Amino acid sequence: MTAPDGRGFAQDLERLEQIVRRLESEELDLDDALRLFEEGVERLRAARERLSAAELRVRQVLGTQAGKLQLGDVDR
Amino acid sequence: MGPSLDLFAALSPEGAWSVAELTRRARSIVEAGLPAVWVKGEISGFKAYGSGHWYFTLRDKAAQLRCVMWSKDNQRLPAAPGDGLQVYAFGTPTVWEERGEFRLTVRQLLSTEAGGLWQVAFEKAKAALLRDGLLDPARKRAVPPFPRRIAVVTSADGAAFRDILAVIEQRWPGVDLLLVPTRVQGEGADREVCSALALLSRIPKLDVAIVGRGGGAKEDLWTFNSERVARAVAAVPVPVISAVGHETDVTLCDLVADLRAPTPSAAAAAATPDRTELLGALDRLAGALSRALAAPTRHAGERLERVGDRLSSVMLRSMERFGARVAAGAAHLDALSPLRVLERGYAVARSPDGKVLRRVAQFTAGSAFRLRVTDGEIPARVSDA
Numbered sequence: 234m235t236a237p238d239g240r241g242f243a244q245d246l247e248r249l250e251q252i253v254r255r256l257e258s259e260e261l262d263l264d265d266a267l268r269l270f271e272e273g274v275e276r277l278r279a280a281r282e283r284l285s286a287a288e289l290r291v292r293q294v295l296g297t298q299a300g301k302l303q304l305g306d307v308d309r
Numbered sequence: 310m311g312p313s314l315d316l317f318a319a320l321s322p323e324g325a326w327s328v329a330e331l332t333r334r335a336r337s338i339v340e341a342g343l344p345a346v347w348v349k350g351e352i353s354g355f356k357a358y359g360s361g362h363w364y365f366t367l368r369d370k371a372a373q374l375r376c377v378m379w380s381k382d383n384q385r386l387p388a389a390p391g392d393g394l395q396v397y398a399f400g401t402p403t404v405w406e407e408r409g410e411f412r413l414t415v416r417q418l419l420s421t422e423a424g425g426l427w428q429v430a431f432e433k434a435k436a437a438l439l440r441d442g443l444l445d446p447a448r449k450r451a452v453p454p455f456p457r458r459i460a461v462v463t464s465a466d467g468a469a470f471r472d473i474l475a476v477i478e479q480r481w482p483g484v485d486l487l488l489v490p491t492r493v494q495g496e497g498a499d500r501e502v503c504s505a506l507a508l509l510s511r512i513p514k515l516d517v518a519i520v521g522r523g524g525g526a527k528e529d530l531w532t533f534n535s536e537r538v539a540r541a542v543a544a545v546p547v548p549v550i551s552a553v554g555h556e557t558d559v560t561l562c563d564l565v566a567d568l569r570a571p572t573p574s575a576a577a578a579a580a581t582p583d584r585t586e587l588l589g590a591l592d593r594l595a596g597a598l599s600r601a602l603a604a605p606t607r608h609a610g611e612r613l614e615r616v617g618d619r620l621s622s623v624m625l626r627s628m629e630r631f632g633a634r635v636a637a638g639a640a641h642l643d644a645l646s647p648l649r650v651l652e653r654g655y656a657v658a659r660s661p662d663g664k665v666l667r668r669v670a671q672f673t674a675g676s677a678f679r680l681r682v683t684d685g686e687i688p689a690r691v692s693d694a
Binding site (some may be wrong): 242243246249250252253256257260262263266267270273274277280281283284285288289290291292293294296297300302304307 | 454455460465474477478482483484485486487488489490508511512584587588590591594595597598600601602604606608609
């Protein structure tokens with residue numbers, strides 16, 4: 234299971250919005266525009282993957298021992 | 310009224326009762342003659358002893374009544390009543406023999422103010438929290454938009470955790486959910502909740518915490534009105550969403566938390582983004598991306614078109630120039646054509662194998678040659694000289 238990556242998702246989302254803004258507002262040459270577009274498509278793919286691949290992980294904190302958290306399963 | 314007590318004998322000094330005998334008799338009469346009753350009055354001279362027992366006086370304009378409330382009875386109350394508080398006390402009248410004191414043994418105590426003693430205790434603790442700046446709106450931290458690890462401080466077997474789990478599973482399943490189990494009601498629950506809250510600072514990479522419980526009686530929610538719990542909430546190093554009971558109950562824990570949710574389910578929703586919504590947002594971004602690319606593409610297309618136009622006009626002009634040169638060259642070539650020379654009356658002599666005969670020496674006597682004039686060839690022979 235891949236670790237859920239919220240910060241990565243936030244970054245992807247932010248970059249995507251930035252890309253769209255740049256594409257919309259700036260007079261880019263086609264090369265730069267295409268490069269940005271391709272990056273946008275890649276970020277979209279990564280963001281969608283992060284959303285769909287994730288699976289809920291539930292554990293309970295039983296306490297601490299020698300400064301380390303003791304974790305256990307939760308009956309569901 | 311033991312057999313040793315002779316009322317008639319006590320009418321003379323010889324038959325005097327002991328102090329203990331009289332007070333015991335008075336106690337018996339009071340306890341037999343007065344049932345447990347509700348009494349209304351104002352608290353004064355309140356004193357709580359190390360044993361946990363409370364001693365105070367109830368009074369009104371005309372009289373005073375000494376009261377005791379044992380710790381086993383007063384520990385159910387949220388706070389000690391202060392002097393001057395108007396209360397209803399329920400208890401049994403008795404006589405405390407050691408002091409010869411008429412006294413009420415109080416079992417229940419209610420403030421006459423709205424909300425009762427709970428409200429009194431609540432306001433007192435709230436004032437203390439306010440004084441320490443823990444209710445300052447500037448203290449409130451924003452809940453992170455895309456959490457990766459969420460801790461929930463609540464009972465392991467309560468409805469609250471099940472509700473939270475269901476909501477998070479549906480909205481934002483890509484998360485690490487950690488339950489920090491604790492009792493949430495009953496004697497000592499406040500200390501347990503505090504320990505659970507303290508544990509949160511030991512969890513690495515924690516993004517947000519939810520603390521709370523499902524609805525219950527006012528007394529059951531009281532753990533979350535404990536000043537100690539409120540201070541423990543304030544000490545949690547990550548944003549805390551509080552959800553205690555139902556919508557109507559606002560607890561001290563709610564006031565100190567970074568965000569107050571009306572129910573545990575609402576807390577779970579506040580802690581997480583909605584995956585479905587985000588997928589929709591991504592679809593919209595994908596659309597915006599394509600549309601945004603259309604602009605530079607169109608721009609480049611227009612430029613290409615302009616360049617194309619210029620290219621073709623340049624080509625056309627150069628083609629025209631080239632055409633003129635070709636025509637001039639052709640005329641030049643035409644002028645040099647041997648046929649044109651022949652036209653002017655010259656002739657070319659050639660040997661039978663086609664070699665041009667330019668010199669006299671090439672013409673030997675009697676040899677055959679061909680003479681090319683403008684309109685054909687003539688067979689010829691060198692005459693014998």
